[in-house]
Amino acid sequence: MKKSITITYIFLILLTVVSGIISGVINKNISFIILLLSALKFIGVSFYFMDLKKAHTFWKSIIIGYVIALIIIVLMI
């Protein structure tokens, strides 16, 4: 468990640094990529730091559904 939390932590730090670097790139898809990286971080924190991976499927589905819905709404605006 400690190992999976540590791997998640390294992964989250890498994604944060990558988000910061690519935000300076001028590309029409950059907003989508930034949102996607944030969604991955969100899932990492909720599933591994908050231990949601052990929870009932309902809780896992609702958090993934929330992230997907938010990204779709933001991209649709």
Add this chain to the structure above:
Amino acid sequence: MKQEPINYRNIYYPPGGILMWIIVFLELITFGMAVVAMVYCGKQEPEIFHESRLLLNPVYGIINTILLITSGFCMAISVHYLKINTLQKSKVLLLATMLFGMLFLIVKTFEYNEKINLGLDINHDLFFTFYWLLTLFHVIHVIVGLVILGSVYFGLRKEKTNIEDVEASATFWHMCDLIWLLIFPVIYLFF
């Protein structure tokens, strides 16, 4: 410390407790709606939002993200040690969690001070109205989280706190991470 196994697979017992998760979702929906409102307003006035976003220093945002993630990591490991009855390590990591939370607030204070000195207050434009409201509401959550973690730490020292209390407090603290992960890209990187 007395421990009873919890069946997290039961829909009524998510890690941290069902009541805490109801709070988490209410908070996420509230901040999510604010993020959607900010993006909507940004699409109405793209030049203003882009120019205002360039007035922010993303390095502050990235440092704060790393501090909060590190704090969340310490909290998760602290809960892990508590579950395997390693109380001393759990307490040390709980202190580290609070330390990184306080560092987050210190960096935020520097950033706010810089913005105020530049005249970028809540009335500067719509982007900064969202910036101040979203980040200040988040800061309030971090302060409340630190108070909760402080009480948990003293509870652990006196051995009056059980694992459920620690898990619920950890869930609240991780919620601060989740909220920050929502608002950080939209404020510092998106426009």
